[in-house]
Amino acid sequence: VEGVTLKGIVTCIRHFGPDKARETALCAAETAGDWVVGFGMGGAEDMGKAGDFAYAFDMAREAGLRLTSHAGEWGGAQSVWDTINDLGVERIGHGVQAIEDPKLVDHLAQTGIVLEVNPGSNVALGVYPNLVQHPIARLRDAGVKVTVSTDDPPFFHTDMTREFEQLERVFGWGADDFRALNSTALDAAFCDAGTKEALAKILKN
Numbered sequence: 001v002e003g004v005t006l007k008g009i010v011t012c013i014r015h016f017g018p019d020k021a022r023e024t025a026l027c028a029a030e031t032a033g034d035w036v037v038g039f040g041m042g043g044a045e046d047m048g049k050a051g052d053f054a055y056a057f058d059m060a061r062e063a064g065l066r067l068t069s070h071a072g073e074w075g076g077a078q079s080v081w082d083t084i085n086d087l088g089v090e091r092i093g094h095g096v097q098a099i100e101d102p103k104l105v106d107h108l109a110q111t112g113i114v115l116e117v118n119p120g121s122n123v124a125l126g127v128y129p130n131l132v133q134h135p136i137a138r139l140r141d142a143g144v145k146v147t148v149s150t151d152d153p154p155f156f157h158t159d160m161t162r163e164f165e166q167l168e169r170v171f172g173w174g175a176d177d178f179r180a181l182n183s184t185a186l187d188a189a190f191c192d193a194g195t196k197e198a199l200a201k202i203l204k205n
Contacts, residue, residue, distance in 0.1 A: 005199060007191050008036045009068065010060075014043035018052045025056035029063035038190040040068040042093065045075035051086035061088065066190040068116065070094055073127060077101035084113060091116055091188055096127065098144070099135035109143035114188040120158045120166065121151035131170045147185040179203070 010028035012021035021041065028039045039060030041053060050071070057067055071083035073094035080098045083089060084107075095115035098104045108115065117136050128134045140146050148167065150158050167173050182203055186196055 003202075005191070005195060006035075007038070007189070007195075009038035009040050009190060010036055010065075011040045011042050012053070012056060014041050014045065014053070014070070015047040016043065018048065018056065021053045021056035022059065025059040028060050028065055032063045032065050036065070038066040038068060040070075040089075040093065041087075042070045045071060045073060045079050049086070050079070050082040054086050057087045057089070066090060068093060068190075072097040072115075073122070077104050080104060080108075090114070094118060094122070096122060096135050096139070099138060105139065105142050105144060108139075108145075112145055114145045114147060114184065115139065116149055117146045118149050118151035120163055121156050124156050131166055136167070137171045137173075145184050145188065146181070147188060148181055 010024060010031070012024035014021075025039060028036060039057065041057075050069070057069075061067060067087065067089040068091035069083050069087055069089050070093035072080040072092060073096065076097050077100040080092055080095050081101075081104060083092060091114045092098075093116045095108075096117060098108060098115070107113075117139075119131055119134050119136055122128050122134060123131055136146055136148075148160070148163050150156065150160060150163060153159050164178055186199055186203065189196060189199075
């Protein structure tokens with residue numbers, strides 16, 4: 001599709017266990033390159049400990065892949081700490097329950113670890129009862145780098161336009177806020193400098 005730039009993040013599934021994660025990381029390492037640029041983990045946060053998957057993440061890191069993992073959607077602030085400390089990721093999928101721990105919020109702000117936030121998904125699944133109580137604005141006001149995503153558009157009946165419209169309605173965010181969010185997303189993207197430069201020109205238009 002013209003105007004769309006795609007890069008791949010190979011993702012292991014936490015509740016499939018560490019052995020499957022190693023197999024997935026090996027596949028990611030062997031196919032790392034221009035398209036496969038990252039490695040991550042999704043799935044049930046209550047399956048084992050983050051450290052159980054350290055070997056897989058180390059393998060991916062050694063192959064030059066950038067790292068992200070789900071944490072802090074259901075697992076509380078401690079799951080975010082464990083994922084940062086044990087897996088060495090630079091982005092956290094969801095991560096919103098970090099708001100429960102002021103020290104963690106400060107750490108995220110100071111280190112620049114990015115939270116990939118999915119507000120509509122969090123409300124739809126009952127992580128928060130409504131968008132008013134969602135912590136994305138508080139996290140951002142505290143200096144945490146956040147991005148906005150849709151999680152699974154068909155399942156949650158959403159798209160980026162709807163997500164932005166809801167954030168505008170509830171938090172009063174305007175054009176400058178959304179430009180800043182897009183800039184954060186571009187900075188955090190797992191792609192090369194040339195691709196970022198090209199996308200930055202598009203965002204300025």
